[in-house]
Amino acid sequence: MKTIPWHRLVLRLTFLSVQVAVIHGGTTIASAANDSPSRPNIVFILADDAGFSDVGCYGGEIATPHLDALAAGGLRFTQFYNTARCWPTRAALMTGYYAQQVRRDKLPDLGGGNRGKRQPWARLLPDFLRPHGYRNYHSGKWHIDGKVLDAGFDRSFRVENQGNFFSNQGNLVDGVKVKVPEDEVSFYTTTATADHAIECLKEHSQNHTDAPFFHYIAFISPHFPLHAMPDDIARYRDKYLDGWDRMREQRFAKQRELSLLNTTLSALEPDLGPPYPFPEAMKQLGPGEVNRPLPWESLTKPQQRFQATKMAIHAAMVDRMDQEIGRVVEQLRSMNALENTLIFYASDNGASAEIMVRHGGHDPRAEPGSAATYLCLGPGFSSACNTPFRRHKTWVHEGGISTPLIVHWPAGIKAAGQLRHTPAHVIDIVPTILEAVGIEKPASWDGQSIPEAPGKSLLPAFAEDRTINREYLWWLHDGHRAVRDGDWKLVAANGDPWELYDLRTDRAEANNLADQMPDEVTRLEALWTAQLDASIELAEADQ
Known part of the structure; x- marks a missing residue:
C-alpha cells in the first residue's frame, strides 16, 4: 500500500470535510474556518530583473512596506533560485521541469530557447488546477510559448509592449489586442497589471465565490527600459550619489542585522561588463554611461550623476x-480571501548588467525615466542590487540565480517572520502548490504519459526550517553552467574552467576550492553531465 505523507493526509481529510459541509448546505469552500483551511487560493507574484537585495526585508533601502509586511506575516527563503533568465524561469515555474527538459532553453546541438515549443505533456500549472474547480487568471508578462488562454487560464492581460511602460499599444486582453486611443495618457504598465488583477479578483468575488482561484501576476518592473512615474523617481533622485560601493556596504550590513546570510561580501569585478556588447548603444547614451563596475571615486561627477539617476529610476520602479x-x-x-490565499513573491533572475537601446531608441535630451528614454541599470548598480553575490542576470553564479522568495498564507503557515534556509528552485513551485491544494498530478495527459519532474514540494519547510531532500540542483544558460549538491556548488562561466565553492560560508563565491579538491570537482561534474544527458533525452522525446 502506498504511504501518504502526514501533511497530505491532513489536507485530504480537511478537503473531504469541507466537501461534506458544502453538500449539506453548511460551510462553503470560501468560508471554512482558519484552523481547518479549505483548498487555498494561490497568488504568484513574479518581478522581472529584480535583484536579491532590492526588497527591504532582504536588505534593501527601497521602500517596499507591502512585501515586507507579507514577509513579517509569513516566511522568507534565503536560498531560493531561478534559472538566470526570464523565459526559462517562467517555463520552469509553470511546469516544474528544468526549462531545457521542456525545450525552453538551449541544449548543446539541440534547439530550444525562447522560441522553443513545449512537448504536449509539458502542461502548465492551470491545466492541473482547472479540473479541480480552480479559476485561473494571468496579469502581466507571459514569455512562455503558446497562447495564455490555451494554457488553462480563464482571463489574461498579456503585456507584449515591453519597450514602453507608458503605452498599452500591442498588449492583449484575453488574446485580443487592446484599442489604444490616439491621445493615450495616464497609462503605466505596472499599475495596469495590478488594475487587471484587481478587476479579475472583483469579478471572481461576485460570480465565482464557490471556486478557489490561481492568479499569476507577472510584473515587468524593474526590467529595462528604466521607465518610472516622475513622483516615484523624485523620492530617490539624490539617494544614490554615494555610489554602488557604499550601497553594497549598507545593504550587506542590513542583511547581517537580519541574519539572512552567513557569507562575506563579494568583490566587484571591474573587468566584467554587460553579458552582450552593444557598442553603438554606448555612443547613443553618451559620456555618462559606464559599462564596468569601476570604483565609484574613479568616475567623473557627470558619470556619477548619470549612474545615480539610473539607480533612482530602478528604485522607483x-x-x-x-x-x-x-x-x-x-x-x-476586502474579499475576506487573504487569510486562505497562498501568496508567493520572487524574481525571474538577478538584476541585469545589460546596456542596450531598443524599440523607440533613446533621446538624451528627454527627462530620464520618461517614454522617450531607453536606459538600463548596468553592471555597477546591478552588482549592488544583487548584494552580496557575484555577477548578474544570465550568469549562474549566485548573483544571477538568487532571488527572494516570500511566502504568506495565514491559514496554512503558523510561523510569522521566520527564515527558511533549505536550497530550493522555481521547479519546486508546481509540486508545492499541488500538494498545498491536495491535487495529485496525473500520470498522463491526452493519452501521453507525463515524465517525472525534478521539482520537490516545499510544504514540509512551511512548517519548520528543514532541508528538502533532493539529489541536486542544476543550471545551464548561454554556456554558463552550475550544479549544487548539498552545500557544494560547482560553477563555470561560458568558456571558463570549473570553480568550486562551499556555500555554507561562501555564497559570495570568493574562495575557489577547485585546485584543492579535484575529487569533489570530478564528482560534481559527473552529476552535472548526468543531468545534461537526461535533459537532452527528455527534450529529444516526442519530436
Whole structure:
C-alpha cells in the first residue's frame, strides 16, 4: 500500500470535510474556518530583473512596506533560485521541469530557447488546477510559448509592449489586442497589471465565490527600459550619489542585522561588463554611461550623476511595484480571501548588467525615466542590487540565480517572520502548490504519459526550517553552467574552467576550492553531465 505523507493526509481529510459541509448546505469552500483551511487560493507574484537585495526585508533601502509586511506575516527563503533568465524561469515555474527538459532553453546541438515549443505533456500549472474547480487568471508578462488562454487560464492581460511602460499599444486582453486611443495618457504598465488583477479578483468575488482561484501576476518592473512615474523617481533622485560601493556596504550590513546570510561580501569585478556588447548603444547614451563596475571615486561627477539617476529610476520602479502589490493584497483582504490565499513573491533572475537601446531608441535630451528614454541599470548598480553575490542576470553564479522568495498564507503557515534556509528552485513551485491544494498530478495527459519532474514540494519547510531532500540542483544558460549538491556548488562561466565553492560560508563565491579538491570537482561534474544527458533525452522525446 502506498504511504501518504502526514501533511497530505491532513489536507485530504480537511478537503473531504469541507466537501461534506458544502453538500449539506453548511460551510462553503470560501468560508471554512482558519484552523481547518479549505483548498487555498494561490497568488504568484513574479518581478522581472529584480535583484536579491532590492526588497527591504532582504536588505534593501527601497521602500517596499507591502512585501515586507507579507514577509513579517509569513516566511522568507534565503536560498531560493531561478534559472538566470526570464523565459526559462517562467517555463520552469509553470511546469516544474528544468526549462531545457521542456525545450525552453538551449541544449548543446539541440534547439530550444525562447522560441522553443513545449512537448504536449509539458502542461502548465492551470491545466492541473482547472479540473479541480480552480479559476485561473494571468496579469502581466507571459514569455512562455503558446497562447495564455490555451494554457488553462480563464482571463489574461498579456503585456507584449515591453519597450514602453507608458503605452498599452500591442498588449492583449484575453488574446485580443487592446484599442489604444490616439491621445493615450495616464497609462503605466505596472499599475495596469495590478488594475487587471484587481478587476479579475472583483469579478471572481461576485460570480465565482464557490471556486478557489490561481492568479499569476507577472510584473515587468524593474526590467529595462528604466521607465518610472516622475513622483516615484523624485523620492530617490539624490539617494544614490554615494555610489554602488557604499550601497553594497549598507545593504550587506542590513542583511547581517537580519541574519539572512552567513557569507562575506563579494568583490566587484571591474573587468566584467554587460553579458552582450552593444557598442553603438554606448555612443547613443553618451559620456555618462559606464559599462564596468569601476570604483565609484574613479568616475567623473557627470558619470556619477548619470549612474545615480539610473539607480533612482530602478528604485522607483520597485517602489511602484510594491505599491501595486499592496493594492492587490488589499483587494484580497476586502474579499475576506487573504487569510486562505497562498501568496508567493520572487524574481525571474538577478538584476541585469545589460546596456542596450531598443524599440523607440533613446533621446538624451528627454527627462530620464520618461517614454522617450531607453536606459538600463548596468553592471555597477546591478552588482549592488544583487548584494552580496557575484555577477548578474544570465550568469549562474549566485548573483544571477538568487532571488527572494516570500511566502504568506495565514491559514496554512503558523510561523510569522521566520527564515527558511533549505536550497530550493522555481521547479519546486508546481509540486508545492499541488500538494498545498491536495491535487495529485496525473500520470498522463491526452493519452501521453507525463515524465517525472525534478521539482520537490516545499510544504514540509512551511512548517519548520528543514532541508528538502533532493539529489541536486542544476543550471545551464548561454554556456554558463552550475550544479549544487548539498552545500557544494560547482560553477563555470561560458568558456571558463570549473570553480568550486562551499556555500555554507561562501555564497559570495570568493574562495575557489577547485585546485584543492579535484575529487569533489570530478564528482560534481559527473552529476552535472548526468543531468545534461537526461535533459537532452527528455527534450529529444516526442519530436
